[in-house]
Amino acid sequence: MADEKLPKLREAVAGLGQISDKEKSGFISLVSRYLSGDEEHIEWAKIHTPTDEVVVPYDTLESPPEDLEATKALLNKLAVLKLNGGLGTTMGCTGPKSVIEVRNGFTFLDLIVIQIESLNKKYGSNVPLLLMNSFNTHDDTLKIVEKYSNSSIEIHTFNQSQYPRVVADEFLPWPSKGKTDKDGWYPPGHGDIFPSLMNSGKLDLLLSQGKEYVFIANSDNLGAIVDMKILNHLIHKQNEYCMEVTPKTLADVKGGTLISYEGRVQLLEIAQVPDAHVDEFKSIEKFKIFNTNNLWVNLKAIKRLVEADALKMEIIPNPKEVDGVKVLQLETAAGAAIRFFDHAIGMNVPRSRFLPVKATSDLQLVQSDLYTLVDGFVTRNSARTNPSNPSIELGPEFKKVGSFLGRFKSIPSIVELDSLKVSGDVWFGSGIVLKGKVTITAKPGVKLEIPDGAVLENKDINGVEDL
Template identity: 35%
Template sequence: MGSKGLAIARAKMQDAGVDPVAVDTFAHYYRLLEHGETGMIPESTIDPLDMEALVDVEVSDDVAAEAIGRTAVIKLNGGLGTSMGMDRAKSLLCVRRGLSFLDIIARQVLHQREKYSAPLPLIFMNSFRTSSDTMAALARYQDLQVDGLPLEFLQNKVPKLLASDLMPAAYPKNPDLEWCPPGHGDLYTALRGAGLLGRLLDAGYRHVFVSNSDNLGAVPDARVAGWFAGTGAPFAIEAVRRTQSDRKGGHFARRRSDGRIVLRESAQTLDSDREALADLDRHRFTSTNNLWFDLRAMTETLDARQGILGLPLIRNVKHLDPGKPSTPEVIQVETAMGAAIEIFEGARTIEVGRDRFVPVKTTNDLLVLRSDIYDLGQDFVLDQATESVPFVDLDSDYYKLVGDFDKRFPEGAPSLRRATSLVVDGDVTFGRDVSVVGDVEIKAPSAQRVQASTVLGPHG
């Protein structure tokens, strides 16, 4: 059963031109699946993790400047934003002042280059679906590409496997749905396959800073670079304190068997451990997905492992066509790039401010980002104008998709600077210059409009 399925999957990947290292990596995880590996991390095998905070670390200006001068920046940009109804790169979404995520990322990096007289190359890991749109949008920034290095490389793709027998799924009516991305843990495989690790080392770079393109808080910060260089660590991840919104998400812990730091994702948590996962006092830190690694350490480790880093398996069970529950269940073989922290002895974590973690996964997040909660300075860095970020929950029947969301905020986002929370239940359109103060809940049994300049308080 298994060997036949793997042989067919290998041939399918080779026929599609998938990089040989990625094919071998997929085969590694296929064999784990055959042997019943689930990737689960039981609570009984881990302890809570504490860590130092960036605010308590001293980094001299010289050390910071030296470190950022030897740093390359990679942005993960393979997502289409399909959960928000998009069919192109999510990073093309307008954030404010007519600027997209890509515009702001490019301008952040260009500003940092000028500030520190550093080359600071910027490289995007695109998917075959986001590449052309992304490169077209970046064409206006003629000085963005650094000589000798590309502006992009492509992530790999792997076959979806039928849960019943691990055979590669077939879907002739939409062959694209036979494939899935192998999670952002594919970063290391794709970098190696593209030859970028060696090119960056040959060009004199020592460190790489990686983050998601939908997190505009993830600026390539010289102080964090200086901290990382000073530790001598091979690998590090920026962490933030978990909040109520992170209760179902992953967290850091220390593995009892060997003392290594691990990143446990929700998909790796047993049902019996869900209560511990949600305990914000026990597991206090979550990953920002802002990570740093030493190029030489990464290269040597991959070489020693024949190109297969061996990240923990994430066995993601979905339907072949996600929009049709009637289609067969499939297993998507995935890995998380942050899980590489357990591969490296001496890896570190550091607590950073929430200003370095501003991800946009839903239109709730997008409304906050477009509001006046953040100022966008001349350095294009987001400055949080309030002590805390308000909780926003918009009715998914009317706001989940970007097109519907935009129709209901035709004059822009309301002011949220004095808001604690905004919950909208129903179909509500907001006029210009609306302000939200305190805890506001709107229940609209039928479509309604909030008039321009309205101040919404706790009692409507």
């Protein structure tokens, strides 16, 4: 089957003027791997739980030298790269997700810039910031970073690859069938970071500046800050790749985990798990950790592996329907590259290093009194004794950032909250305190207003009469 489809596809891709030859060959390589079906299947019996040598407990790391010059020398070997290709569409925003306001009027990107500025200022170092955009976020990001033109840090932007969506029934690129606008294309997942870093020229630039490691993280993860202990460990142990993992809770059961497999450390994603073992995968007994997507990678190793075309990460087929047409996009994940690097490790880090904002319920957490903001760093309030955060479920009325913000006069105090579930047309006054388990349900067609200063502890509220 592959024999018939590939030549036609190759011919059609050759005629696409919008993308570079490197993007064309990368795309063809991905498709031919997919069609050949030579994906490695995991043999369940060969999976082993990684030892502490492979997944290093964070609390066993040595503290780096306190000496200012030594710290500066360490930091000068580092670049920070944020994945900035995502749009804030799920939260009702247009443009890059990184420009959503998180706290005190600061966006994700503002906080990232402030963090790196304060590091560089404190140690006299030169840690640059790179933003990997997609064609969806590129133009907006260029405008946004202009506001940092007076900043003391070097900011670089580059684009990840742009691949054509494939029309499922004919297996031809959609742009060659006349779909020439943005919908005909897709960014092929963050696994594409390695060739894109190389193709953009940024990899060679970093190497020429004496950089050795890049710290990669999602731009919406507020916990992903530069950690000297981790950097120090990697440089001393010469680990080419480090994935930060953290203990699973029941909210993370679908997250990828690290396993030892045939003598190497490997990422296991739920999509690779045979149906008979999915429940086992989701249990937090056997697979106790999950991937935060905070990755530390050696730059020379990236260059070596990209040049050898050795990074053959598992392909994630992502079928979609756009404008009534069934299309296929093939993607890869950066975490899956771990098995190709030498001396690759996991690092079992505190949960505080994983604070993503995927929905408005996450935004409520980080805007509340559960966190404070110092030098761009979001720090958890020590007054909360429970190590895990409250679980918050907000109804569809709160899904978009605009409507979420409109429904709160101020964000309630939640330091003593265990769980909150809100459904229906609910509005919050200012100075509200929530404690224990709180459920608020507005009856259909009824607007329910929680008054200023209300203190709700272990309450189930279905109307004004319950307040």
